[in-house]
Amino acid sequence: MxxxxxxxxxxxxxxxxxxxxxxxxxxxxxxxxxxxxxxxxxxxxxxxxxxxNMSARALATSRTRMIGVVTPATRSFGPTYTTVAIQDAAREAGYAILTAGTVDAAASPHDVLDFFLDRGVEGVVVVAPTEEFAEAARGLAGSLPIIVIATGLRSPAPLHVVAIDHEQGARDATRHLIDLGHRHIAHVAGPSNWFDARARLAGWRAELEAAGLEVPEPIEGGWDATQGYAAAQRLLSGPTMPTAVFTANDLLALGMMRAFHEAGVRMPDDVAIVGYDDISGSDFYEPPLTTVRQPFQEVGHQVMEALLTALDGGSPEPGLSRPELIVRASSGAPAQG
The missing domain is CATH 1.10.260.40 (lambda repressor-like DNA-binding domains)
Known part of the structure; x- marks a missing residue:
């Protein structure tokens, strides 16, 4: 049979x-x-x-329904969730993604392009947290439609840019603290070579300046809880404590909260804290963390819309998604007296 x-x-x-x-x-x-x-x-x-049968479909239509995605070889929250969102949106549109995770995408953009071209991808998306990855995106441009995800990328041509408005997200977080009555608001910054960290720093500074408040020197941080812990210790050993802190991500906030708890500093009574990302579990911090949620799914759909427009010969409009402030118990009004 x-x-x-x-x-x-x-x-x-x-x-x-x-x-x-x-x-x-x-x-x-x-x-x-x-x-x-x-x-x-x-x-x-x-x-x-x-x-x-995607192979038969490709032969019949000269379309592989494959997209190449260049992403940093990191477990950092933003690039990881952005890549997942692209994959989800691509699948909804009938596409599959092929990823090339690299530590330094700028080192070999031609190798990356050859890898994708050999597999017949129709377009490329570059998750570009740093200038090095943005340069890689420029190096890939010309042979295929290129969509780059980068906040604050200047002179993007010939790239099509999709981004999250991290500067506005930081302004929203800082304005929330100002509206609560805080006048001394510190910022623990992310890595200076990351677009997202620069934008959050700029938003914090701009909102303080708009309110006529003093802009203190930002505290050097990173993306890890250990760096947040160290930043809190620096504040605790300094001459004065701010009444509020805005951190560049939630893990920094977590590290600070641990250090403050060990020192007997009450949150939000003695110091209010606002993070960024709304990572899984941030609502179970003690106290639950006020933070800024990134619209990853919206970004994924914007990427696919831009790529499909480019594949059809159009010129996609730049996409900019606004994050959402999530207010929880870690932020409150400063103590009186």
Whole structure:
């Protein structure tokens, strides 16, 4: 007895009682198909166990439905979640991603491009937290549409840029503390070579200046809790303590909170703390952390919209997503007296 053949698209169409073209639309452009018809087609796909043959599709259409993603080889929160969001949005659009994680993307942009071209990707997305990765993106431009995710990237041409407005997120966080009555607000900064850290520093400074408040020297930090702990110890050993601290990410805030707790400093009574990222578990800090949530899913969809526009020969508009302030118990009004 011969092996049972794999179901094909015509089998799905027959089972669902629709045309071959309707099945194709459900798979590639579901927004063009009535929801009830979509449901019928998807039920037939599930019943038959149909799987698209992407190799055959590529041969027939000269389209591989593959996207290359250059991302730093790091577990840092922002790049990691950005890459996941791109993958989710790509899958929704009928694409798959091929990642190239590199420590220093600028070292070999041509090797990265050759890697992607050999595999027939249709476009490239570069998650660019630093200038080195932005330069790599420029090095890749010309052969394929390139979308770069970088906040505050200057002179982006010929790149298409999608970003989160981290400067505005930092301004929102600082304004929240000002509105609570704080006048001495410190900032623990992220790494100076990261676009996101620079933007958050700039937003904190700009909001203090707009309020006519003193802008103290930012405290050198990083992205890790150990660096937040060290920053808190520097504040504790200094001549005066601020009444509030805005940190460049939540792990810095976590480290500071540990140091303050050990020193008997109450939060938010003695010092209010606002972080950035809204990482998983930040609502279980003690006290729960006020923070700024990044709109990763929105960024993923903006990336795909920009890439599809570029693939169709259009010129995508720059995308800028605004983060959201999440107010919890770690921020409160300064103590009176």
């Amino acid at each position: 011969g092996a049972r053949r794999a179901p094909v698209m015509s089998d799905v169409a027959a089972r669902a009682g629709v045309s071959h073209q309707t099945v194709s639309r459900v798979l590639n452009h579901p927004e063009l198909v009535h929801p009830e018809t979509q449901e019928r087609v998807r039920a037939a796909i599930a019943e038959l166990g149909y799987r698209r």
